[in-house]
Amino acid sequence: xxxxxxSGGGLVQAGxxxxxxxxxxxxxxxxxxMGWFRQAPGKEREFVAAISWSGSRTYADSVKGRFTIxxxxxxxxxxxxxxxxxxxxxxxxxxxxxxxxxxLRAGMDDYWGQGTQVxxxx
Numbered sequence: 652x653x654x655x656x657x658s659g660g661g662l663v664q665a666g667x668x669x670x671x672x673x674x675x676x677x678x679x680x681x682x683x684x685m686g687w688f689r690q691a692p693g694k695e696r697e698f699v700a701a702i703s704w705s706g707s708r709t710y711a712d713s714v715k716g717r718f719t720i721x722x723x724x725x726x727x728x729x730x731x732x733x734x735x736x737x738x739x740x741x742x743x744x745x746x747x748x749x750x751x752x753x754x755l756r757a758g759m760d761d762y763w764g765q766g767t768q769v770x771x772x773x
Contacts, residue, residue, distance in 0.1 A: 653678055653762045655748065655762055656674050656746075656764055658671070658673075659672050660769045661769070663769075664771070665773045666735060668734045668735075671733065673685070673730070673731075673746030674726075674727065675727040675729075676727070683704065683749060683761075684704065685746070685747070686746075686756075686760075688763070691741060691742040694742075696745070699744070706722075707752065709756050717736075719732040731744070736769075740771050743767065744766060744767050
């Protein structure tokens with residue numbers, strides 16, 4: 652009933668920046684919490700950031716101060732601005748949504764996208 656499509660991934664050198672986008676379709680998710688997870692090869696999925704419908708934000712300690720999550724409720728789109736990227740940020744990044752902000756922060760999701768690859772070199 653909901654489709655999430657990520658874009659904006661790519662190859663960047665350490666210290667560089669990328670901006671990821673996630674577009675939602677199928678229904679309005681303006682009252683849902685939206686967020687990002689990532690998964691590196693051989694690793695478990697890791698919570699990255701989340702934002703509530705009212706704009707409250709939370710981040711994993713590993714990205715706090717470097718990543719910024721934002722959303723445009725009118726466009727059903729969420730963004731992840733990634734600055735000062737490190738090689739350990741390399742992963743497939745997934746967009747996610749949940750009706751509960753606290754549940755999403757805890758790693759739960761109702762919907763997720765297909766992922767977009769982020770590779771940080773050097």
